[in-house]
Amino acid sequence: xxxxxxxxxxxxxxxxxxxxxxxxxxxxxxxxxxxxxxxxxxxxxxxxxxxxxxxxxxxxxxxxxxxxxxxxxxxxxxxxxxxxxxxxxxxxxxxxxxxxxxxxxxxxxxxxxxxxxxxxxxxxxxxxxxxxxxxxxxxxxxxxxxxxxxxxxxxxxxxxxxxxxxxxxxxxxxxxxxxxxxxxxxxxxxxxxxxxxxxxxxxxxxxxxxxxxxxxxxxxxxxxxxxxxxxxxx
Numbered sequence: 145x146x147x148x149x150x151x152x153x154x155x156x157x158x159x160x161x162x163x164x165x166x167x168x169x170x171x172x173x174x175x176x177x178x179x180x181x182x183x184x185x186x187x188x189x190x191x192x193x194x195x196x197x198x199x200x201x202x203x204x205x206x207x208x209x210x211x212x213x214x215x216x217x218x219x220x221x222x223x224x225x226x227x228x229x230x231x232x233x234x235x236x237x238x239x240x241x242x243x244x245x246x247x248x249x250x251x252x253x254x255x256x257x258x259x260x261x262x263x264x265x266x267x268x269x270x271x272x273x274x275x276x277x278x279x280x281x282x283x284x285x286x287x288x289x290x291x292x293x294x295x296x297x298x299x300x301x302x303x304x305x306x307x308x309x310x311x312x313x314x315x316x317x318x319x320x321x322x323x324x325x326x327x328x329x330x331x332x333x334x335x336x337x338x339x340x341x342x343x344x345x346x347x348x349x350x351x352x353x354x355x356x357x358x359x360x361x362x363x364x365x366x367x368x369x370x371x372x373x374x375x376x377x378x
Contacts, residue, residue, distance in 0.1 A: 180328060180377040184318040185339070188310025189368045190303045197275050197362070199292035200241060201228070201282045202264035210245055210259045217243070217261035220286050227285030228267050231278045237268040264289070270298075272362045295362055307369040308338065315373040323377050331376035339370030 203224055205216035221240075228238060243263040247256050267282075269275050272295070279290060297303060316330075323330040 181334065181374055182319045182322050182328075182330070182377055183335075183372065183374040184315050184322065185370060185372050186311040186313070186315025186318060187368065187370045188307040188312070188314055189366055190307045190310070191364050191366050192297055192299075192303055194295035194297055194362045194365055195272065196268060196270050196296050196298050197272050197292065198266055198268045198294040198296065199275070199279060199282070199290060200264050200266045201287040202262060202289035202291075203286055204260060204262040204288045206248070206258055206260050208258050210261075213259040213261035214245060217263055221263045221265065224282060224285045224287055225265060227281050228265070228278065231281040232274060233267045233269065233278065237270070239266050240264070241266050264291075268296075295365065297365060297367070300367065303367040304369055307367050308371065311339075311369050311371045312336070312373065315371055316375075319373065319375045323375070326377075328377040331378055333373055334376050335374040337372050339372060 201224060203217060203220040205213055205220055207213035207216055225238060229235065241264045244261070246260050248258040248260055249255060250257050267278065269278055275293060282290065320330050
């Protein structure tokens with residue numbers, strides 16, 4: 145047999161083997177079908193009554209010179225902070241927010257006639273029932289501005305975890321309903337990701353305590369979290 149015939153025969157065998165491989169590969173792959181999956185979103189929510197509140201109290205002073213205005217403001221701020229501490233606010237719950245100084249000019253805008261100084265301090269009150277008394281004490285001590293209330297939950301992280309567990313349970317219930325509707329059996333979780341917790345938002349109000357002080361209604365806040373979960377099905 146000549147070399148040319150031998151080469152042609154070898155090429156024919158190679159082509160035959162390649163053809164058989166191409167024919168057998170799809171069949172072999174079809175023996176292991178791709179598993180079915182269901183992906184759903186779940187939402188969990190927990191309602192709770194806020195148990196702490198924050199206010200911002202400010203003082204403003206005026207004087208002919210900048211240094212005098214600042215000195216007067218420092219004295220007023222010191223008196224305010226002392227009153228807040230006397231009302232039961234610990235030092236760790238007090239924080240200076242801002243100190244500012246500005247000029248006062250004449251009506252024609254050409255002459256500086258004095259200076260205004262202002263500062264503010266935030267106070268976090270651990271008991272909402274005491275909020276009204278604290279506000280009254282701050283005003284009596286010379287506070288010229290009051291901003292708030294900012295209602296918060298001291299156990300917010302624990303509530304977020306509870307909402308997260310509820311979101312997973314909700315996702316499983318949704319996936320089970322989908323699987324049953326499709327005639328499938330729900331399997332184990334193959335992937336899960338958190339959607340993120342939302343900031344607590346006011347939900348409802350309840351009556352304020354009977355007091356002569358400024359009332360603060362805590363209401364109810366809702367902590368919500370969400371998840372995206374993928375389940376295997378058979």
